[in-house]
Amino acid sequence: MVEPVVIVHGGAWAVPEILWDRSIAGVKTAALRGYKVLQEGGSVVDVAEAAVISLEDNPVFDAGTGSVLTFDEQVEMDAIIMNGATMEAGAVAAIRNIPNPVKVARLIMEKTPHVMLAGEGANKFASQYGINEVDKELLITPYAKEELAEYKKYTNTVYCLFNKTEHANPVGHDTVGCAVVDQKGHTACATSTGGITAKMPGRVGDSPIIGAGGYADDEVGAVSTTGCGEAIMKACLARHIVSVMGTGQDVVTAIKSGLNHMETRINGFGGAIAVSCKGDVGMQFSTPRMPWAYVRQGKLHYGIHPGQHIIEDL
Template sequence: VETSVRILEDDVVFDAGTGSVLNSAGDVEMDAIIMDGRSLRAGSVACVQNIAHPVSLARQVMEKTDHTMIVGEGANLFAKELGIPQVPPDQLVTDIARQQWEEYHKYKRAVNELFDSQLGHDTVGAVAVDSEGNVACATSTGGITAKRVGRVGDSPVIGCGAYADNETGAVSCTGHGEAIMSVTLARTVTFNMEQGSSAQSAADKSIVYMKNRVDGTGGV
């Protein structure tokens, strides 16, 4: 899942790594998570800047610290300790991201309007199962165009943007972060699977539940 998400972070089409959207100050702030369904261990980072592959930094949090989430300056300091090179901010920013940010400032559109117009929620993710039944998941995102500085969405939060448990399955989410967090979407999917639903049925039920309860949109 790490390798898959790294490839997607490198693809400028998606809102993760290179291609991440810009916050209200015109900066990139990225979030990522990775989780191992065998141990329920996870690592995540939030508001990371100047790192090409936040998902790999999240894995280092899981494997080399006693923590689950490290954010902002602390996450970048941790990356520096590990010798993970920082990249120039412009290397992560695409013309499309700049255009979306300029549109926000020109028209002063609400952040939710930008989301509803399909700008800035191409979060990436992956799930996998091996021959022994072990599952894993990972999610990475640049967030929502023109989000407040320091805003963190669902992606790096266990049970919201991702969840993996060998006893049920693995899930990665995309969509409106605030809505996803309200219903802990990833964990809701695995809960439905625990109750006997197939993966597809559990996903469908959970998306409908989120729409009915908080009028949120997304996918898993």
């Protein structure tokens, strides 16, 4: 039997101090929510979806409620969910004004022969299953509005995406995600994001791309990534990490390998969480911070700063 693990992240970026406590609280809540679903007999896909919904519903994160704005002040979101047992996956790209894009991604996986739907087609599909658009103002936080206004003063928002250093006004691109393994070694992942502030309308990042924003395979493990989407897509970061895990390397070494490859070859920065099919768990990031939390063996682990690892008994 495998020791079950539920791990989540709240995005790898230069998280400002004003958001530290709320970000940590959010990932702790999401990890506990996912673990409760597992304890109640839920599948790994149920767990991944529930944990990410918790993060999407939290306005501190750039996913669902709290999503950042495109240059034309719209809310366009991406999400993926993947079942490691069957390697089935569902994804949405540039879906508008949906509080929980991960729910739509799961419906695509389970109700259609496709893997991804985008834009208007994704919204129409969602409405067929009772998931309707909401007023975008319900998803937009004051922080998102302020950030867009700030970045409209500049012509290039790419700088902060590729620069790991602190910046007075960091671009918020705090994708959220979950990776899970149960007692039988079944795995799943889910990732969701509102993208990057002032992105071009229709821009799609790594989050809904299999092998980039997430990957799950029961023969190896599951991964959810975060950071600069353009770099993560070029590096196929999630698949890279799983491939290294498949050679017998431990989870942390595999994540470091992927991040190092992305930095040296593409000058991109980010982070990832992962579980192996044997119950190993790890997280790493090359950005200033990444809030993360996981539950294993009756203990809650969490952190946000480099090298920080706090453990609480449940």
